[in-house]
Amino acid sequence: MAKLKLILIAVLFVGVVGYLIYSGLQETTVYYHTVDEVLAGQAHDGGRGVRVTGTVVPGSVRRAADELAMDFQIADQADRPALTVHYQGVIPDNFKEGMAVVVEGDLKPGRREFDAATILLKCPSKYEKAPEQS
Amino acid sequence: MVLVGNFLIVATFVLLLYAVAAAVVRLRTGRPAWTDTACRAIYAAAALATGAAGLLLWALVRNDFRLEYVASYTSTTLPLVYRITTFWAGQAGSLLLWLLLLLLFAAGALAGFRRRHAAVVPPFILITAASGLFFNLLLLLFTNPFQRLDVAIAEGRGLNPLLQNVGMIFHPPMLFVSYVGFTVPFAFVLAALAAGAMPPDGLKIIRRWTVFSWLFLTVGIILGAQWAYVELGWGGYWAWDPVENASFIPWLAATAFLHTSILQERHGVLKKWNAFLVALTFLLCIFGTFITRSGFIESVHAFERSTIGYYFLIFMAVMLALTGGVIAWRRQLLAPDRPLDSFRSKDGLVVLTNLLLMGFLVVVLAGTILPTLSELAGGRKIAIQAPFFNAAVVPFAIACLVLLGVCPVVGWYRATAAAFLKPVLVFLAVSLAGFAATAVWLRGHLPAAVLAGFGLGAAAAIVIDVARSAWVRRRTTGEGPGAALANLLRKNTRRYGAYLVHLGVVVFCMGIVGSAYFSQSFDATVEPGQSFEAGPYTVRYERFDRDADPEKEILHAELRALEGGRTVATLRPEKHFHRLFEQPMTEVAIHCTPVRDLYVIFSPLSLSGRANFKVLINPLVLWIWVGGIVITLGGLLALLPRSRRALLRELPAEEAS
DSSP states (O other): HHHHHHHHHHHHHHHHHHHHHHHHHHHOEEEEEEEHHHHTTTTOOOOOOEEEEEEEEETTEEEOSSSEEEEEEEETTTTSOOOOEEEEEEEEEEEEEOOOEEEEEETTSSSEEEEEEEEEEESSSSSSSSOOOO | HHHHHHHHHHHHHHHHHOOOOHHHHHHHHTTTHOOOOOOOHHHHHHHHHHHHHHHHHHHHHHTTTTTTHHHHHTTTTHHHHHHHHHTTTTTHHHHHHHHHHHHHHHHHHHHHHTTTTTHHHHHHHHHHHHHHHHHHHHHTTTTTOBOOOOSSOSSSSOOOGGOOOOHHHHHHHHHHHHHHTHHHHHHHHHHHHHHHHOOOTTTHHHHHHHHHHHHHHHHHHHHHHHHHHIOSSSOOSSOOHHHHHHHHHEEEEEEEEHHHHHHHHHOOOOOOHHHHHHHHHHHHHHHHHHHHOOSSOOOOOOOOOOOOHHHHHHHHHHHHHHHHHHHHTGOOOOOGGOOOOTSSSSSHHHHHEEEEEEEEHHHHHHHHHHHHHHHTTOOOOOOHHHHHHHHHHHHHHHHHHHHHHHHHGGGOOOOOOOHHHHHHHHHHHHHHHHHHHHHHHHHHHHHHHHHHHHHHHHHHHHHHHHHHHHHHHHHOOOOHHHHHHHHHHHHHHHHHHHHHHHHHHHHHHHHHHHHHHEEEEEEEEOTTTTTETTTTTTEEEEEEEEOSSEEEEEEEEEEEEEETTTTEEEEEEEEEEEEEOOOEEEOOOOEEOOOOOEEEEEEESSSSSSSEEEEEEEEEEHHHHHHHHEEEEEEEEEEEEOOOOHHHHHHHHEEEE
16 A cells, blocks of 8 residues: 555656656757758758857957947858858857857848857856867 | 975875775774774874865965966966965865865764764765775876976966956855765765664764755855856846756755655654665765766856866766665665654655655756757757746746645644644635735736745745744743744754745745846947936936056946936946956946846947946845845754753653644
8 A cells, every 4th residue: 555655656756747847848948050050951940049059260250340240150160161140239258259159040041141149158168267279 | 385285185195095994994803993093094184185275275375376276276466365265266176175175074073973873983984085085086196286387487377257256255165065065974874874773863963964064055056146146247146057957956855855854853764765865965966066077068157178077977976886785785774663654744745845856856957967968869959948947947936835834834743634724724825815916916927926925825834833832932931022932943943943944945936036037128229428218217327437457457337227217326337358368257237125136237339438238127136145044044043053951852842842
């Protein structure tokens, strides 16, 4: 009897927690795309915008002198084709060329350009400086 | 300096090896003299580690750039207090701190119980000294704080300006204290099991160390949130980032133990479960350290990426195997004294609390590691972010508030249906009234209203229970109302400490409900002299200034916030450009009131003063910090040492309550 109760509770527990995780994932998971995937036309907008990872191509950043806007290019690797990104908004403090970023926004249909609503930085140096590059 | 430091680290290592060996010999031969020598080795190792830490601190304070660690993190212009905090800014220093705390706690715990529980001492030393050896080995092989710098330099690289904040003085060491503190109950449980008998006051020792570590973890997490809020300048305090989750997951396990350990203490039930929770808490602390230091999980907070994290994984695997082995070996010691009580009593509710906390733990853990697992399994790159956790937290928060309200009104023993239902119905009625009032006031917002309603009900249940007990005491003893309340709290610090913690949790939850559901954001690009609207406020951009000091160049803005034509606040956000650091720093300005925070982020666009301002209105944020303070006070009250008289009275008193 006591054992049965225990099993019942365990099943209920696993069921409820499993359901919460599953339904949560269904509603909130965001998929990343690489620049190559986007350029090959494989990125699909799931209704929640597109999210692209890449490295900021050195020398590609154009900031309007007095405006909250900038253009830059991202690529998977130095020798891969690049995607041009337009961004309007406050530029994050730690944005720089050559760093890995995630841009979130809309893909302009038929063009190799991207309108970013947000820039997320994958910055390894919040607490410690990155090891010196030699 | 380099020589002495290295000598101290090596000598500590040798002493710990000796302690392990002596403990093994003691277990093999059974000769008590070996226990004493092993104990002394731990004390000596603690003293040497203190010496090493003192030496590193001295080098940091004096800017001794002959040490690579000092040169990497301080500079001559860094204020003294931050030169001290650089002790834990880097990998090597933080691991030395870990080792130091581990040895100090082990020595302290040993000094406390070695006479009373001689049998537990050898395996306890074995486990703590072996853990110490692990950290000591990392220091020796991978990241030595006493590494000599080969070239002479005149200036260090300085501390990341983000870390130059009051929150960062206390937040990391508090987390370290708690992580290391959890080692003591873990080692004690395993040692007592290995020794073949849990001493009668063993659970008390385990509980006190857990409460102590739990308190530091709680305060550490809240201080971290506070630091993020005032320093990182994005307007929030918690983002469900893997690094944040890494500290929250063991908190959930420790909280679960604090609840079910009461049942073990009173009725001798759930022993296996409690041993599991103590071990789980410790293992999750190590797991958290692994994910934050290995770069295994992508996080905006990532520490220096290094292979060192993977050694934590190995350490955790070893400890996990040890735990599993010992619990399986001694399972007959963990058999319950009697079956669990009915669900119509506090016992059942405490078990329910545990299920909730465990459920939440599983959800947070899954959300934290699933993206990495999915990638490892060759699946797609996915991101699980704040929306997932925010959605999942609501049902758990509601259930927790309900339990917080029901528990104080339900007795310890199985009640008749009527006696159980009546107080619960009263609680539900108060909650429903609170819900209705909030829903009408907010014109909808049902989840927030439900949380506010149950929060009110829970707070009322706690306050009424305390007031009723104080009133009874006043009648029976004839004391004044103030004295009756104070004596009541003093008589059972653990019980009322817990009540205070629960009250703090309610206040804390209300702060989160306010700021999570009702935050507003406004954005404006303006010239000095112009104004813009932000919710109930009119914000005037008064002035723009430039300034410089030896460390940095500073751009200031001065804004005046008006509400109904009256000035309510003057805000001075800044932007800093540090000379030693490439990235600029945003210093936000916050006008904090009990009702809402006015939070301003300043982004200068030109030196003429044209600037963009992001203005956030975050309701009830102050409640979060106040709730944190109340939780801390409650924890401290529960930890207060009891007088001898109270201890003597304890058993009959607790049976009666």
